[in-house]
Amino acid sequence: MFGAASVGKSCLRVQFADRIFPPRGPTLTGYVNSRIVCVGGALVKMLLQEADGPEFHHWHGHHFHGAFIVYDVTRRSSFELVPSLFLDVRSSCTINSAMVLLGNKADKDCERQVSYAEGDNLANNLGLLFMETSALVEAMVDEAFLTACEAACLC
Numbered sequence: 001m002f003g004a005a006s007v008g009k010s011c012l013r014v015q016f017a018d019r020i021f022p023p024r025g026p027t028l029t030g031y032v033n034s035r036i037v038c039v040g041g042a043l044v045k046m047l048l049q050e051a052d053g054p055e056f057h058h059w060h061g062h063h064f065h066g067a068f069i070v071y072d073v074t075r076r077s078s079f080e081l082v083p084s085l086f087l088d089v090r091s092s093c094t095i096n097s098a099m100v101l102l103g104n105k106a107d108k109d110c111e112r113q114v115s116y117a118e119g120d121n122l123a124n125n126l127g128l129l130f131m132e133t134s135a136l137v138e139a140m141v142d143e144a145f146l147t148a149c150e151a152a153c154l155c
Contacts, residue, residue, distance in 0.1 A: 001050035003070035004078040007108040011135035034153040066098040066152040074111040098151035100129040107134035
């Protein structure tokens with residue numbers, strides 16, 4: 001999982017893996033969560049890690065079968081980082097990796113700075129899958145991870 005600081009990467013990761021919304025606190029990058037899911041009748045163990053944009057260089061050279069680029073729908077600046085993050089992340093993904101653009105904090109509609117259409121348009125331009133989520137209210141969290149896992153397994 002990649003994105004600017006405070007976009008909700010840890011919350012999404014923990015919500016999916018542990019089914020809880022984590023208490024507010026500092027992110028421990030490099031920490032790995034996992035969850036076993038059923039994809040196409042087979043059990044698949046998903047390993048979930050994250051990095052803040054400025055810390056991406058620590059991950060360079062690793063190869064991923066899937067990646068999320070996450071932005072905060074209430075912070076346009078996090079959305080504006082997506083194209084450059086995409087280029088960095090793409091260079092570390094295996095060929096045909098599943099890449100998903102996630103607009104997080106979709107429950108905060110009154111504070112929204114990035115429309116759904118903008119996120120969808122950018123994802124289409126970059127060739128990414130796109131979803132909006134809310135780790136806080138568990139909206140589309142499982143669906144996002146399962147969609148990415150299914151896409152990675154089909155590649």
